[in-house]
Each structure stands twice: as structure tokens, then as C-alpha cells.
Amino acid sequence: MTAKNAFYAQSGGVTAVINASACGVIETARAHPEKIANVYAGRNGIIGALVEDLIDTSQESADDIAGLKHTPSGGFGSCRFKLKSLEDNKREYERLIEVFKAHDIGYFFYNGGGDSADTCYKVSQLSEKMGFPVQAIHVPKTVDNDLPITDNCPGFGSVAKYIAVSTREASFDVASMCATSTKVFVLEVMGRHAGWIAAAGGLAESHGIPVVILFPEVEFDQEKFLANVDAKVKEHGYCTIVVSEGCHWPDGKFLAEQGTRDSFGHAQLGGAAPVVANIIKDALGYKYHWAVADYLQRAARHIASKSDVDQAYAMGKAAVELALAGKNSVMPTVVRTSNKPYRWKIGEARLSRVANVEKMMPKSFITRDGFGITQKCRDYLAPLIAGEAYPEYRNGMPVYVQLKNTPVPRKLKRRFKVSR
Amino acid sequence: MTAKNAFYAQSGGVTAVINASACGVIETARAHPEKIANVYAGRNGIIGALVEDLIDTSQESADDIAGLKHTPSGGFGSCRFKLKSLEDNKREYERLIEVFKAHDIGYFFYNGGGDSADTCYKVSQLSEKMGFPVQAIHVPKTVDNDLPITDNCPGFGSVAKYIAVSTREASFDVASMCATSTKVFVLEVMGRHAGWIAAAGGLAESHGIPVVILFPEVEFDQEKFLANVDAKVKEHGYCTIVVSEGCHWPDGKFLAEQGTRDSFGHAQLGGAAPVVANIIKDALGYKYHWAVADYLQRAARHIASKSDVDQAYAMGKAAVELALAGKNSVMPTVVRTSNKPYRWKIGEARLSRVANVEKMMPKSFITRDGFGITQKCRDYLAPLIAGEAYPEYRNGMPVYVQLKNTPVPRKLKRRFKVSR
Numbered sequence: 117m118t119a120k121n122a123f124y125a126q127s128g129g130v131t132a133v134i135n136a137s138a139c140g141v142i143e144t145a146r147a148h149p150e151k152i153a154n155v156y157a158g159r160n161g162i163i164g165a166l167v168e169d170l171i172d173t174s175q176e177s178a179d180d181i182a183g184l185k186h187t188p189s190g191g192f193g194s195c196r197f198k199l200k201s202l203e204d205n206k207r208e209y210e211r212l213i214e215v216f217k218a219h220d221i222g223y224f225f226y227n228g229g230g231d232s233a234d235t236c237y238k239v240s241q242l243s244e245k246m247g248f249p250v251q252a253i254h255v256p257k258t259v260d261n262d263l264p265i266t267d268n269c270p271g272f273g274s275v276a277k278y279i280a281v282s283t284r285e286a287s288f289d290v291a292s293m294c295a296t297s298t299k300v301f302v303l304e305v306m307g308r309h310a311g312w313i314a315a316a317g318g319l320a321e322s323h324g325i326p327v328v329i330l331f332p333e334v335e336f337d338q339e340k341f342l343a344n345v346d347a348k349v350k351e352h353g354y355c356t357i358v359v360s361e362g363c364h365w366p367d368g369k370f371l372a373e374q375g376t377r378d379s380f381g382h383a384q385l386g387g388a389a390p391v392v393a394n395i396i397k398d399a400l401g402y403k404y405h406w407a408v409a410d411y412l413q414r415a416a417r418h419i420a421s422k423s424d425v426d427q428a429y430a431m432g433k434a435a436v437e438l439a440l441a442g443k444n445s446v447m448p449t450v451v452r453t454s455n456k457p458y459r460w461k462i463g464e465a466r467l468s469r470v471a472n473v474e475k476m477m478p479k480s481f482i483t484r485d486g487f488g489i490t491q492k493c494r495d496y497l498a499p500l501i502a503g504e505a506y507p508e509y510r511n512g513m514p515v516y517v518q519l520k521n522t523p524v525p526r527k528l529k530r531r532f533k534v535s536r
Numbered sequence: 537m538t539a540k541n542a543f544y545a546q547s548g549g550v551t552a553v554i555n556a557s558a559c560g561v562i563e564t565a566r567a568h569p570e571k572i573a574n575v576y577a578g579r580n581g582i583i584g585a586l587v588e589d590l591i592d593t594s595q596e597s598a599d600d601i602a603g604l605k606h607t608p609s610g611g612f613g614s615c616r617f618k619l620k621s622l623e624d625n626k627r628e629y630e631r632l633i634e635v636f637k638a639h640d641i642g643y644f645f646y647n648g649g650g651d652s653a654d655t656c657y658k659v660s661q662l663s664e665k666m667g668f669p670v671q672a673i674h675v676p677k678t679v680d681n682d683l684p685i686t687d688n689c690p691g692f693g694s695v696a697k698y699i700a701v702s703t704r705e706a707s708f709d710v711a712s713m714c715a716t717s718t719k720v721f722v723l724e725v726m727g728r729h730a731g732w733i734a735a736a737g738g739l740a741e742s743h744g745i746p747v748v749i750l751f752p753e754v755e756f757d758q759e760k761f762l763a764n765v766d767a768k769v770k771e772h773g774y775c776t777i778v779v780s781e782g783c784h785w786p787d788g789k790f791l792a793e794q795g796t797r798d799s800f801g802h803a804q805l806g807g808a809a810p811v812v813a814n815i816i817k818d819a820l821g822y823k824y825h826w827a828v829a830d831y832l833q834r835a836a837r838h839i840a841s842k843s844d845v846d847q848a849y850a851m852g853k854a855a856v857e858l859a860l861a862g863k864n865s866v867m868p869t870v871v872r873t874s875n876k877p878y879r880w881k882i883g884e885a886r887l888s889r890v891a892n893v894e895k896m897m898p899k900s901f902i903t904r905d906g907f908g909i910t911q912k913c914r915d916y917l918a919p920l921i922a923g924e925a926y927p928e929y930r931n932g933m934p935v936y937v938q939l940k941n942t943p944v945p946r947k948l949k950r951r952f953k954v955s956r
Contacts, residue, residue: 126712129713130709130712130713132705160713160715160716161716163715163716187708188705188708188709189705189708189709189711189712190712190713191712192712193712193713193715194712194713195713195715195716195717196713196716196717197716277932280932280933281838281933281934282832282835282836284933284934284936285552285608285609285831285832285835285836285837285838285934286830286831286832286835288607288608288609288835288936289550289608289609289831289834289835290831291609292546292550292609292610292611292612292613292614293549293550293580293610293613293614293615293616295580295583295613295615296580296581296583296615296616296617297615297616301831303832319933322933323933323936324938387810389828390807390810405830405831406828406830407827407828407829407830407831407832408809408826408827408828409827409832410706410825410826410827411705411706411709411710411721411825411827412702412705412706412723412827412829412832414709415702415705415706415708415709416702416705417705418701418705418839419838419839421932498931498932499932501932501933502931502932503929503932504926504929506924506926509923509924511918511922512697512700512841512918512919512921512922512923513700513701513704513739513742513743513921514701514704514705516704516708516743518744
């Protein structure tokens with residue numbers, strides 16, 4: 117068997133550690149030149165494959181590839197672009213296979229969330245049918261932590277650490293001034309359907325901080341919420357609220373709904389925090405402040421969790437190893453084998469079981485009143501934010517790698533227009 | 537001369553490093569028991585002195601006091617409480633002197649911004665007149681960097697580092713996805729009248745990032761702004777906007793004005809970012825995201841600047857040394873003696889020249905178009921964000937000190953009611 121090329125692409129919202137997975141893929145592939153000739157990356161994700169805009173990663177130095185481990189965002193570009201169903205848009209899948217064929221690609225590593233797992237699964241199926249079998253391996257990534265089977269998703273641990281630390285720091289600030297000033301601090305965090313990120317704010321409670329969490333899994337009950345906040349302010353002098361962007365009213369309407377939708381068809385959110393702050397102001401009259409972390413939380417490589425960085429790298433490495441072992445249509449997973457001390461190993465999941473399944477917070481992780489996290493949840497989250505993995509700094513700023521991203525010469529005459 | 541006690545209080549919005557100044561005051565005072573018997577801290581700032589709620593810092597261990605160097609927020613509590621003018625409210629000043637007299641306080645260290653410098657100045661004047669002279673020394677602190685004479689204010693460097701790093705990280709995120717997703721990212725930062733914090737976002741430009749800054753010093757010109765943003769998106773594919781909460785229309789109205797005011801009479805702001813984002817969406821149609829850093833920025837001890845921590849400590853230490861040298865009604869300052877390499881020394885300013893003066897960004901620091909920072913500004917800012925001063929971590933969370941804050945037994949019969 118002669119060596120084949122590999123194709124790697126980043127998909128969906130980027131994270132503080134998705135490049136660590138890219139590093140794992142490329143470094144491991146480079147160690148096996150007898151089976152993997154070269155890794156081509158898609159410029160701006162899967163779109164790069166469709167329009168035949170591939171990046172030749174062999175042009176990047178070993179140092180720059182190693183530097184990806186410390187660099188947030190998507191080093192090759194990512195995109196919000198979901199391939200439609202095979203029936204609706206077979207030409208996109210066929211084009212992918214055409215490009216893979218032209219560039220002798222035998223391995224497809226797709227680094228993303230649930231939507232990408234679905235695409236990855238379909239590519240594997242279709243390539244088989246079309247007589248050009250490609251081994252499709254999904255590399256898990258999502259700050260939302262909502263992929264099934266895997267204990268957790270690379271990307272989440274670092275956001276969780278950012279939110280836990282930020283909640284604690286801002287609460288310390290409020291606590292020291294609440295006698296005469298702000299009594300309620302509202303922090304809005306990401307998470308459309310799953311409240312994992314919001315849950316991380318609850319880790320500040322272990323440090324004596326009164327926290328009320330608004331999960332997307334729990335319908336917003338204004339009366340109960342106000343009573344809870346009021347009780348906490350009366351007891352502690354202040355209260356911190358961590359509200360998920362996906363928090364919604366009983367009728368399903370998001371607190372923050374703006375009415376616009378992204379290309380995946382998801383509602384584009386933002387602004388739950390000021391809504392919550394105003395509800396409190398109107399009903400209880402407390403002075404408030406609010407913050408919306410938005411991209412800061414998922415880009416915050418400066419406060420990444422070491423276990424997250426390690427797992428992101430390990431997932432990239434394992435994906436290549438699965439491919440080398442002849443696997444297809446699978447995703448490496450994190451399997452937790454022990455909580456104290458925290459131990460984990462690499463597992464493997466069939467893509468057919470991963471695609472399009474969203475993992476919500478289990479009921480046992482949310483307190484009975486719906487506003488907090490249980491000890492079980494704490495035990496789950498704690499190891500995921502453990503350890504620091506600081507980037508190097510120069511002149512006060514972190515040193516992040518910017519790749520050369522040299523294009524691979526095109527081989528196909530036909531141009532392909534991506535339309536949405 | 538027998539040893540006198542010292543009174544220390546934190547004032548106004550707290551910072552990531554105000555406790556480092558407290559550490560400098562207390563450690564230096566402890567080294568001079570022949571002149572300073574004990575340091576009493578005001579619980580919740582100056583209000584603690586008015587209501588005779590003093591904290592006995594001698595009850596805190598040396599380790600805990602040292603830990604203040606790594607702990608954000610106000611360890612003894614702070615307050616937004618400005619003493620009125622002597623004419624309007626002489627009873628408050630007289631009460632201060634009464635409490636100082638009862639507790640044999642010969643030194644008053646007040647750690648705050650311009651308003652506190654004014655209070656400190658008046659206390660020194662009045663105590664003299666009332667025959668109980670207290671040496672009043674102001675310890676500079678403000679994230680806004682708006683105190684005069686001193687080259688910069690402790691507290692600012694760490695916020696500047698947080699904003700510079702966050703702007704860079706979030707911009708990396710946007711850059712990697714702008715082909716198919718968000719093209720404009722808006723980050724709202726603090727700064728009512730002075731644009732120093734917003735200016736720090738401009739440091740990300742040195743890393744190839746297109747940044748548009750909206751300063752409070754420059755009237756918002758919607759047309760010019762939109763043209764600038766559009767040009768940057770067309771050139772780079774995306775654009776990052778750093779908007780100061782104090783950004784205002786030509787008629788003086790804040791973009792974000794909510795109509796409420798705090799107890800200093802300042803308008804309470806928040807929400808310039810969504811306003812700016814919507815202006816862009818309406819006029820240019822670009823997909824946007826926005827973030828409001830709010831308290832996260834000034835509490836972010838996890839990414840504090842080392843030069844800021846060092847200077848905050850040095851200001852506290854210098855304040856005590858000035859007192860020991862018999863000085864009164866002064867403030868230690870940072871004097872920059874060289875830019876490359878960065879060198880600074882301790883200077884001294886008369887409070888009469890500090891009180892109620894706000895230092896805005898000089899014209900030479902803002903680009904001609906009003907949307908960026910000049911090389912001169914870069915040279916000024918760069919050393920202030922230099923160096924990292926990480927706190928220790930345990931189980932993934934920073935180790936911050938919480939003091940015992942033991943009260944000093946009251947000596948006065950008369951209770952005092954603080955009313956506002």
C-alpha cells in the first residue's frame with residue numbers, strides 16, 4: 117500500500133484548543149510518512165475542500181505546528197457551513213469525493229461538533245458507494261460540551277475554566293463593594309441548548325459565593341428566580357447570576373431573542389444579561405451590573421485548562437492512530453476511569469451514534485430548585501478545569517502562531533460555487 | 537515620639553491590584569513598629585471610619601497579608617462614597633477626626649482615585665485646623681488611569697493587559713471564521729471620560745488585527761465610523777471595534793445612556809456595544825457579535841500585568857515611607873525615566889495638585905482620524921502591560937486570600953449615621 121494524503125478541516129465555532137487537536141493530527145501524521153504522505157487542510161473548513169482551496173501543511177515548520185498547541189482560534193480557518201442531506205444536495209458530497217480523488221486523499225479528519233460528525237459520517241458512506249473509499253474520522257470539538265458518548269468535549273474545559281475564574285473574580289469585586297454599590301452581577305455565557313458552560317459558573321460557589329444559574333434546560337420562572345435572588349442578596353449582601361444565552365421563557369422564546377438566524381438555522385442570540393438585570397431592577401430595585409462574555413470566553417487561550425489542552429491534542433493524535441489502524445466512521449472519545457484522582461483514557465464511538473445527538477445536562481447535575489449545580493456536577497466539572505497551560509508571552513502579549521497557509525496547486529479544471 | 541496607629545481605606549471601584557497596595561502599606565508599616573503601632577483598615581472604605589467600624593489588620597497572618605498581592609477586589613471592602621464639600625457636610629469630616637482621635641490615628645492612607653485624593657486633601661487640612669494633625673497620604677488607584685502627574689495609575693496596567701489580550705484573542709477567533717460568519721466584533725470597555733482602557737485594545741493592531749477604537753475623547757461621527765469599519769472589513773475580511781462606555785454623540789449623550797446615576801452623580805452606563813453593533817448591522821448588514829467586559833476586566837487578577845502589581849505594591853510602600861519621612865498631603869507617583877528599556881522611579885505630588893483633576897488621553901496619542909492609537913501611545917502603553925504575575929492555583933481555581941477582618945473594639949459612645 118502506498119501512502120495516501122490526509123485532509124483535515126476545522127468546523128463551526130472555534131475554541132481555545134481546536135488548534136491543539138490540529139497539532140495532534142499533523143504531528144502524528146508526520147510520524148507515519150509510510151502511510152500518510154501529507155496533511156492538506158481545508159482553508160475555512162470544509163468550504164476549502166469544496167472549492168479546492170487546500171493548504172499544504174508540509175510547508176509549516178515543526179515549531180509552528182507545535183505552536184498551534186498554544187494558539188486559540190482556527191489556524192486554517194473554520195466555517196459555519198452544514199452540508200445538506202444527501203438527497204437535498206448530493207452535488208456537494210460528490211464534489212468532496214472528486215477533490216479527494218484528485219489529491220489522492222485517503223483520510224478525512226473533521227474537527228467539529230454534532231453537525232460535523234454528521235457530515236463526516238455521510239462522507240464515509242458516500243465515498244464507499246462511489247468506489248473511492250475514504251477513512252472518515254471525526255475529531256470532537258465543541259465549547260458546548262454537547263456531544264454524546266465522550267465524557268467531555270475538547271474546548272469545553274477551557275471555557276469552563278474561564279467562566280469559573282471570571283465568575284469568582286467578578287463576584288469578589290461585587291462582594292467588596294456591595295455595602296454601598298452594586299448588589300447583583302449578571303454574567304451571560306454561551307450555550308444554546310445545553311447548560312454546561314453556565315454550570316461552570318457554579319464552581320465559584322465552593323469559594324463562598326452566592327450564585328444563581330439560569331440553564332437552558334430549565335424554563336425561566338420569573339417569580340421563583342426573583343425570590344431566590346432576593347434571598348441571596350439579603351443573606352450575603354450580593355448575588356451573582358450566570359445566565360445561559362439559551363435561557364428561555366415557558367413558551368420557548370429566548371430571553372434574548374433577536375430574531376436573526378445563522379446559516380445552520382440556529383437563532384442568533386445575545387443580550388439575555390441586560391434582560392435579566394432589568395427584571396431584577398424593576399422588581400427588587402437592586403443596583404446591578406452585567407457582562408456578556410461572548411467570544412472572549414471561547415477564545416481565552418490565556419486561561420486555558422491544561423487537561424483540556426492535553427485532551428484536545430490527544431483526540432487529534434488518536435484520530436490519526438484510529439485511521440492508521442484501519443478504522444472508519446468513528447470518533448475518538450474521552451473515557452473517564454476515575455474521578456479522584458482524575459484518570460481518563462481514549463475510547464472510540466461509531467459516528468452513526470454521534471451524529472446529530474445533543475447531550476444535555478443530566479437532571480442529577482441540577483439542584484432541585486433549578487438554579488444551581490449538585491455535588492455530582494461539581495465532581496464532574498472539577499477535573500476538566502484543572503491545571504494551567506499558559507502560552508509564552510513577549511512584551512506582555514501572548515505569542516500565538518500565524519501559519520503561512522500555502523495553497524496546494526489546484527488539479528481540477530471545474531470550479532465549484534458554494535451557495536447558501 | 538510614641539508610635540501612632542495608621543488608618544487605611546480602599547475607595548471607589550476596586551481593581552485587580554488594589555490589594556497589592558494594601559499589602560505594601562501593611563508590610564511596610566509592620567517593619568516600622570517604632571513609629572506605626574498598628575494599621576486599622578476601614579470596613580467598606582471610608583464608611584468604616586465614619587461609623588467606627590475599623591478592622592484590626594494585626595490579626596491577619598503575614599502569609600495572608602502577603603497573599604493580598606495576588607488577590608483581586610478590595611480585601612477590606614470599598615465603597616462609592618464621596619465626602620461632600622467641607623461647607624456642605626462638615627460633620628462628616630469632624631466625625632472622621634473624632635474617630636481618628638479616639639483610636640490614636642496619626643496616619644491616614646487613602647487608596648483611590650481623584651475623588652479620594654480630594655477627601656484625603658481635605659482631611660489633612662481640617663485635622664490641622666482642629667488641632668489633631670493627621671498625616672494624610674493618598675495611594676493612587678484607578679483602572680481609568682486618569683490621575684494627573686503620575687505617569688500611570690496602579691490598576692490600569694492590568695485592565696489594559698486584559699483588554700489587549702482579549703481583543704487579540706477574540707479577533708483571532710473572528711478572523712478564522714469571517715469567510716462565512718461574523719465579520720464585526722464589538723467589545724465594550726470601561727472608561728467614562730478617559731479613553732485609556734479603550735486605547736489598550738489598539739495594542740492588538742501590532743499583531744495584524746484591524747481595530748477601530750471609539751474614545752470618549754472623540755465625538756461619535758456615525759458616517760466616518762461606518763466608512764472606516766466598511767473599509768477594514770473589505771480589506772481584512774473582518775474588523776474589531778473597541779468602544780468605550782463613555783463614547784458619546786456630538787450632543788454629549790452617551791451611546792449607552794440608561795438614565796440612572798450612581799452616588800458620585802456619574803451616569804451609570806452599559807450597553808454601548810449592542811448600540812454600535814446595531815448601527816453597523818443596519819447600515820452595512822455585516823453579521824456581528826458583541827461583548828461587554830464590565831467587571832470582568834477590572835477583576836481579572838488571573839491576567840494581571842507584572843509591572844502593574846509591582847507598582848501597586850510600590851505605591852503602598854512609598855506612601856508609608858513618605859509618612860515616616862514626615863510628609864503630609866501628598867501622593868506617591870510613578871515617574872517614567874526611560875521607555876526602552878522601561879525604567880521608573882517613585883515620585884511625589886502635592887494633593888492640592890491631584891484632587892479633582894482628570895487626565896484625558898493627549899491628542900498626540902490618538903490618530904488623526906480619531907479611531908486609533910499612535911506609535912507614541914503604543915510606546916506609552918507597552919511597558920504597562922509587560923510581564924505576568926500569575927496567582928497560585930489549586931484544583932484549577934486561583935488561590936485568593938479572604939481575610940479574617942476582625943473588628944477593633946469601639947471607643948466612642950456616639951453612633952454616626954451615614955446618609956445619602
